[in-house]
Structures are given as structure tokens and as C-alpha cells.
Amino acid sequence: MRHRLSKLKWPVRNGTTRCLNTTPQVEQASENGLEFSAAKPRGCPIQGQRLRSTHAALDTSVFETISPAVKSWEEVPGPKPLPLLGNTWRFAPYIGNYSVEHVDKVCISLREQYGKCVKMAGLLGRPDMLFVFDAGEVERVFRGEDATPHRPSMPSLNYYKHVLRKDFFGAEENCAGVIAVHGDSWSAFRTKVSRVALSTSAAAQYTEPVAQVADAFVDRVRIIRNKDLETPADFLNEIHKWSLESLSLIALDTRLGCFEARSGSESQKLIDAVNTFFLCVGELELRAPWWRIYPTAMFKRYVAALDTILSVTLKHVERALEELKTATNKSLLQDLVAAAGPRVAAVAALDMFLVGIDTTSNAVASTLYQLSIRPSVQERLHEEVTKVLQGRPMKPGDVNQMPYLKACIKEVLRMYPVVIGNGRQLTKDTVICGYNIPKGTQVIFQHYVMGNSEENFGSASEFMPERWLKRSPARAHHAFASLPFGFGKRMCLGRRFAELEIHTVICKMVQAFKMEYHHEPMEYHVHPMYTPNGPIRLKLIER
Ligand code: HEM
Numbered sequence: 202m203r204h205r206l207s208k209l210k211w212p213v214r215n216g217t218t219r220c221l222n223t224t225p226q227v228e229q230a231s232e233n234g235l236e237f238s239a240a241k242p243r244g245c246p247i248q249g250q251r252l253r254s255t256h257a258a259l260d261t262s263v264f265e266t267i268s269p270a271v272k273s274w275e276e277v278p279g280p281k282p283l284p285l286l287g288n289t290w291r292f293a294p295y296i297g298n299y300s301v302e303h304v305d306k307v308c309i310s311l312r313e314q315y316g317k318c319v320k321m322a323g324l325l326g327r328p329d330m331l332f333v334f335d336a337g338e339v340e341r342v343f344r345g346e347d348a349t350p351h352r353p354s355m356p357s358l359n360y361y362k363h364v365l366r367k368d369f370f371g372a373e374e375n376c377a378g379v380i381a382v383h384g385d386s387w388s389a390f391r392t393k394v395s396r397v398a399l400s401t402s403a404a405a406q407y408t409e410p411v412a413q414v415a416d417a418f419v420d421r422v423r424i425i426r427n428k429d430l431e432t433p434a435d436f437l438n439e440i441h442k443w444s445l446e447s448l449s450l451i452a453l454d455t456r457l458g459c460f461e462a463r464s465g466s467e468s469q470k471l472i473d474a475v476n477t478f479f480l481c482v483g484e485l486e487l488r489a490p491w492w493r494i495y496p497t498a499m500f501k502r503y504v505a506a507l508d509t510i511l512s513v514t515l516k517h518v519e520r521a522l523e524e525l526k527t528a529t530n531k532s533l534l535q536d537l538v539a540a541a542g543p544r545v546a547a548v549a550a551l552d553m554f555l556v557g558i559d560t561t562s563n564a565v566a567s568t569l570y571q572l573s574i575r576p577s578v579q580e581r582l583h584e585e586v587t588k589v590l591q592g593r594p595m596k597p598g599d600v601n602q603m604p605y606l607k608a609c610i611k612e613v614l615r616m617y618p619v620v621i622g623n624g625r626q627l628t629k630d631t632v633i634c635g636y637n638i639p640k641g642t643q644v645i646f647q648h649y650v651m652g653n654s655e656e657n658f659g660s661a662s663e664f665m666p667e668r669w670l671k672r673s674p675a676r677a678h679h680a681f682a683s684l685p686f687g688f689g690k691r692m693c694l695g696r697r698f699a700e701l702e703i704h705t706v707i708c709k710m711v712q713a714f715k716m717e718y719h720h721e722p723m724e725y726h727v728h729p730m731y732t733p734n735g736p737i738r739l740k741l742i743e744r
Pocket of ligand 1: 352379380391448552553554556557558560561564619620623624684685686687688689690691692693694695696698699
């Protein structure tokens with residue numbers, strides 16, 4: 202594959218700017234807005250600043266010296282690996298007892314069977330894993346992160362970027378992006394991008410255009426409803442179109458025209474490619490990695506999907522860059538080009554497309570479904586939205602006047618986090634849950650299980666947005682028990698945009714329709730986002 206962009210000699214900018222002023226630490230503290238003042242973490246007797254400094258001081262070696270009670274890695278409980286087959290067989294079709302699609306249930310049963318940390322050893326072709334179900338320990342590991350934390354994700358994408366398409370991603374130093382990139386290369390890239398992408402003003406400047414895309418989505422939904430006013434079986438695909446349209450506006454300063462997309466069109470190809478990427482990545486990650494030995498059919502589909510995403514993205518980046526020479530309006534792309542150069546802007550856009558479409562669209566699908574089965578929550582939300590907007594278009598800052606809207610999204614992401622767990626590959630030996638966990642282990646923080654556990658949230662199985670409201674009696678929970686966007690130096694880079702998009706489109710849907718659902722309750726599955734399984738047939742009645 203040849204890309205014009207890969208051949209271009211981008212000007213390398215020295216003094217990579219403003220971004221360098223912000224340490225990731227600062228970014229993380231301000232972005233997460235952790236709620237220690239409101240909530241005393243259970244199982245942890247100290248709070249706030251004291252908690253932070255105490256945990257920061259909890260260096261592994263000190264811990265080991267002062268505590269002879271630290272147990273060995275061998276003692277960590279977990280399912281026993283079989284000779285030769287390890288534990289990989291458990292995820293294999295037909296013979297395995299762990300379903301990739303229902304790994305949520307697998308994790309719940311592992312928690313019940315083995316306790317707060319579970320070893321999953323003997324995974325062929327990949328490091329051992331440790332599943333952590335304890336919010337206090339999650340906090341401690343996150344706060345102890347070093348300067349370049351590894352996220353144990355996507356070796357197949359790593360291979361794509363660093364081996365198969367090395368000509369493009371390796372053409373300039375530290376320009377491989379952030380997804381499946383680690384160490385200094387990740388750090389250099391992330392530093393260049395995060396100040397621009399994570400600032401509140403970066404998202405705020407898109408309030409009006411993102412609202413226009415949401416309006417277009419609402420119009421589209423009106424047309425595609427059937428005679429019973431229900432959304433069609435492929436409604437999720439329509440939400441993907443909205444997500445792609447919104448993200449292309451943000452990342453590329455471009456309206457792709459997704460709502461008019463026909464099968465075979467470029468935007469539909471992009472949507473399909475992102476879907477294929479996500480479907481394959483789950484399988485390639487969890488099942489035996491045969492692709493490392495020979496290109497399996499699934500791996501070929503995966504590479505073809507990535508090639509499509511890359512070439513479509515690059516085409517638009519090139520065009521957008523061309524337009525920038527004469528553009529007068531400010532945009533993220535412009536800011537990134539100015540701060541870090543066009544190649545960084547292009548690779549950042551690509552990474553955003555890889556992880557920013559399905560995450561957001563599945564979160565919206567899930568929220569719409571949850572609201573449809575809860576008329577009283579919907580009514581309260583409608584009241585809030587109507588009171589704030591009073592019939593006028595949305596403007597920056599409006600969502601800050603809508604605490605219940607924000608609370609509803611947090612509650613959906615607590616109970617049904619689209620990313621059910623995320624993790625780190627340990628860069629040093631670390632004591633977790635009283636065990637000495639060796640460097641190189643992949644530690645997976647089980648947000649889905651923790652978010653749904655009574656231990657962390659009172660009446661955990663009840664949908665209660667109130668628990669996220671300030672001064673609510675239901676508010677007490679451990680701040681690390683629900684982290685849908687991750688935490689720390691590697692937290693979600695698109696969080697601000699994701700929240701803007703989700704808040705806006707939910708606001709518009711609630712304003713436009715009374716939403717109902719008249720079918721069998723929907724089960725969730727890991728696909729690989731955690732999402733309702735089956736057609737989302739909502740009845741949308743004009744308000
Ligand atoms: C509901 C929507 C989304 C959710 C739940 C979500 C969740 C996450 C999570 C859990 C991580 C890993 C964080 C960690 O390891 O601590 C992540 C990383 C990331 N996300 Fe998101 N995300 C969403 C939307 C987006 C969007 C819209 C974009 C782009 C505009 C985006 C871009 C990224 C990037 C680039 C990373 C990798 C950051 C790094 O490794 O340095 N995400 N996201």
C-alpha cells in the first residue's frame with residue numbers, strides 16, 4: 202500500500218510547543234475531577250491529599266521490606282492452566298468454557314470463585330494476566346504509574362503499525378501515534394497531542410457544529426422510523442454514522458455526509474472497516490494468536506480493514522491540510538498542525554478513528570435503550586433540558602447547567618461501561634492485593650464488575666443517576682470503582698469530545714422524542730464493546 206502522505210516530507214517542528222508545558226499528571230488530575238471530597242473510598246481509611254501522598258510513597262521495595270506478609274505470584278488464586286494448553290483452551294470455540302462474547306459473566310464468576318485478584322496464567326503467546334476487582338488496589342496501581350505506562354492492548358495493531366506498515370508509521374521519529382504504542386515514542390506523541398485534545402476549550406469550540414450533526418441525526422431518525430414509529434433493525438449502524446460524522450468534524454474538520462451514505466460509499470466503507478477492526482481485534486487478542494505464525498483469514502480481514510481506515514483517513518487529512526492554508530476558522534486539526542506538525546495531526550486523526558467511533562456510538566445506543574425503558578428518568582431529563590435550552594440552539598456551557606444529563610450518562614457507563622475493563626502491563630514488580638506481581642504481567646482493572654458490585658455502590662443493580670449528583674445521599678462510592686475513560690497518563694484522549702458528542706445527541710433525542718421500548722428486555726454482550734445484543738427497536742414519539 203502506498204500513501205502519498207507517507208512520502209511527503211513533513212516539516213519537523215522543533216520546540217513542540219505549548220503542549221510540553223503540561224505534565225500528564227496535571228492533565229489527569231484536572232480531567233478526572235476525582236471525587237474524594239465527596240466520597241470516602243471504602244476499605245481505605247484515609248482521604249484526599251493524604252491518601253495520594255501515602256500511596257505515592259508506597260514504593261514496592263519499601264512495601265516488601267516492611268511487610269513480610271507479601272505473598273508470592275505462585276500463590277495468587279485463579280483457574281489452573283493445563284499442561285501444553287495453558288488457560289488459552291478456555292476461550293477456544295467448542296471446547297472452552299469461557300465465551301469471549303460473555304467475558305463479562307466470566308469475570309463475575311472469577312470474582313465470586315477466587316476473590317479480589319485472580320491470576321490467569323498460561324495464555325499461549327501472551328503474558329500472564331492478573332484481574333483486579335478491588336477499587337482501592339486499582340487506585341494504588343494507577344497512582345504508582347511511572348512516566349510511560351504500558352497498556353496491554355492490541356499486539357496485532359502494534360504489528361500492523363510497526364511491521365506491516367512500518368513505511369508509514371516509522372517514517373518519522375516518535376510518530377506512530379498512541380494506540381498500541383508504548384514507551385518514549387508514546388510519551389512524545391501523547392505530550393504533543395494531549396494539551397490540544399484534552400483542553401475544555403478544544404471541545405467547546407465544537408458545541409455548535411456537533412449540535413448540528415445531532416440535529417441531522419434526529420431528522421434522519423424521523424425518516425427511518427417504520428409505521429409504528431420504531432427504529433429499524435440496523436439502528437446501531439445509523440448511530441455509527443452519527444458518530445463518524447461527528448468525529449470527522451472534530452478530527453478532520455470535515456462533514457463526510459454519512460447520513461446520505463449508500464452501501465459501497467466511502468463513508469459506509471469506513472464504518473464497516475471500523476466495525477471489522479473491532480470485531481477482529483477482540484478475537485485476535487483473546488484467542489490463540491495463530492496470526493503470529495501465519496496470516497489467518499481473520500487477520501487478513503483485520504489488515505484490510507485497517508488499510509481502508511488508513512487510506513480514507515489520509516485522503517481527508519491531505520484535503521483538510523490543503524484547505525487549512527486558506528482557512529480562517531480555528532479547529533483541532535489546525536491546532537494540532539500548529540503545535541506538532543501535519544504528520545502528528547494525521548496519525549492522531551487515525552488513532553481517533555480507530556477508537557473513537559464504536560466506543561461513542563455504543564455508549565449512545567446503550568443510553569437510548571436505558572432511557573427508553575425508564576419513562577420517569579426520561580421525563581426528569583426532558584424537564585432539565587427544556588428548562589436550560591428554552592427552545593434555543595445549544596451553546597458552549599449549556600451542558601454544565603444539566604447535571605442530571607451528565608449523571609444519566611455516568612450511570613449508564615457505570616452499569617454498562619462500553620470498555621468493560623482496561624489495564625496496564627507492569628513495568629516493575631508491584632505488590633497488588635498483598636501478592637508480589639512480577640514485571641511484565643498484564644493487570645486488568647475490572648470496571649464492569651466493580652461498577653456493578655454492592656461493595657462499591659449501594660443498590661448497585663438499580664439505575665440511579667442521583668448517585669452522581671452533588672449533595673445526594675446516594676453519592677458515596679469509591680472514585681476508582683467506575684472509570685469508563687480509564688485514568689492517569691494514558692486515560693482516554695478523546696474523553697472531552699466523547700462527552701460533548703454523547704451529551705449533545707442525548708439532549709437532542711430527549712428534546713425531540715418520547716422514547717419507548719416494547720420488546721423483550723435486551724441482554725448485553727461484549728462485541729467487543731459492551732453493548733445491547735440485537736436490534737435496538739425504539740419507539741420514538743414526537744414531543
Ligand atoms: C464513550 C466513549 C469512549 C470511551 C468509554 C472511551 C474509553 C477509553 C478507555 C477506557 C481508554 C483507555 C484508558 C486507559 O488506559 O487508562 C481509552 C483510550 C483512548 N481513547 Fe477513548 N473512549 C471513548 C471515546 C473516545 C473518542 C471519541 C476518542 C477520540 C476522539 C478516543 C480516543 C482515545 C485514545 C486516542 C486513547 C488512547 C490513549 C493513550 O493510549 O494514550 N476515545 N478510551
